[in-house]
Amino acid sequence: MFNLLNTLVENNKKYGKEGKLAAYIPALLEANPNDLGIYIVDTRGKEYFAGDYNKKFTIQSISKVVSLILAIKDNGRENVFKKVDVEPTGMGFNSIVNLEASDTGKPYNPMINAGAIMTSSLIDGKDVEERLKKILDFLKIVTNNNDIYVNENVYLSEKETGSRNRALAYFMKSTGVLDGDVEEILDLYFKQCSIELDARDLARFGVVLANDGVLPWNGRKVIPKDVCRIVKSIMVTCGMYDASGEFAVNVGIPAKSGVGGGIIATVPRQYGIGIYGPALDEKGNSIAGLKLIKDLSDELDLSIF
Numbered sequence: 001m002f003n004l005l006n007t008l009v010e011n012n013k014k015y016g017k018e019g020k021l022a023a024y025i026p027a028l029l030e031a032n033p034n035d036l037g038i039y040i041v042d043t044r045g046k047e048y049f050a051g052d053y054n055k056k057f058t059i060q061s062i063s064k065v066v067s068l069i070l071a072i073k074d075n076g077r078e079n080v081f082k083k084v085d086v087e088p089t090g091m092g093f094n095s096i097v098n099l100e101a102s103d104t105g106k107p108y109n110p111m112i113n114a115g116a117i118m119t120s121s122l123i124d125g126k127d128v129e130e131r132l133k134k135i136l137d138f139l140k141i142v143t144n145n146n147d148i149y150v151n152e153n154v155y156l157s158e159k160e161t162g163s164r165n166r167a168l169a170y171f172m173k174s175t176g177v178l179d180g181d182v183e184e185i186l187d188l189y190f191k192q193c194s195i196e197l198d199a200r201d202l203a204r205f206g207v208v209l210a211n212d213g214v215l216p217w218n219g220r221k222v223i224p225k226d227v228c229r230i231v232k233s234i235m236v237t238c239g240m241y242d243a244s245g246e247f248a249v250n251v252g253i254p255a256k257s258g259v260g261g262g263i264i265a266t267v268p269r270q271y272g273i274g275i276y277g278p279a280l281d282e283k284g285n286s287i288a289g290l291k292l293i294k295d296l297s298d299e300l301d302l303s304i305f
Contacts, residue, residue, distance in 0.1 A: 012295065015279075031260075035052040039202070053200060065205075065239075073223075088108070113165055128191070142204065145204070154194040202274025205264060231254075241283045247290070253302050257285045259284050263275040275289040
């Protein structure tokens with residue numbers, strides 16, 4: 001496995017030159033666009049890695065998986081999906097047209113920005129810090145890593161440039177869909193997107209999802225099986241922005257990307273996969289990371305279809 005991963009990383013590193021860093025969040029421009037790394041954990045706890053797997057980056061939209069899990073755990077699936085739909089969208093992850101076109105006024109799914117702002121608002125807690133602690137504590141458990149923090153520079157950069165997300169949130173507030181203090185909800189959302197992990201952390205989280213919510217390293221169940229199933233289903237249909245259909249055809253596994261360059265993927269009952277490659281394609285997905293995971297899926301026949 002190590003030889004395969006090293007070969008795949010070397011073969012796909014070149015594609016980073018074809019992508020661009022996420023310039024609309026200025027702090028993300030500090031990344032090296034040539035970085036590419038992968039980490040894999042199987043359901044027995046064995047780990048494999050290659051490339052720049054230990055580079056830290058902010059998880060950005062990958063945090064949407066966490067807020068969805070916590071929202072369902074805190075409120076139940078019925079109450080969450082009264083507030084957000086589960087349908088794919090062919091528009092961008094930060095589109096306001098989706099909200100205006102929706103018959104119900106609800107966000108199309110939890111993996112676009114409006115949907116994630118909604119699920120973040122549903123996490124129980126008396127204030128932003130208590131809700132953020134729940135997110136961090138959850139991530140520490142599913143990554144088996146207590147050294148997880150918010151990158152303050154990225155958070156401040158997100159907050160300063162987050163006008164589109166403010167527009168989404170206030171639009172939902174104006175239509176009566178979003179409850180609570182909008183600025184507090186947005187502050188939580190900006191902070192959760194600015195949490196730093198590496199590819200190993202993503203792979204460990206991915207294998208917990210692959211293992212139906214059970215930690216491979218100690219057998220503890222931390223996510224209900226039905227919640228894992230819901231989350232993986234939505235990752236398949238909506239996790240890669242408006243390239244999710246193409247990803248399902250070419251790779252065929254549940255995955256979620258973020259504009260920090262991360263991809264988390266989960267192969268049911270087999271693997272968790274974490275990838276880092278900060279240069280993005282026009283859809284906001286890691287350009288070299290997509291090539292890498294497609295080659296990996298082809299080599300190991302990972303598609304669930």
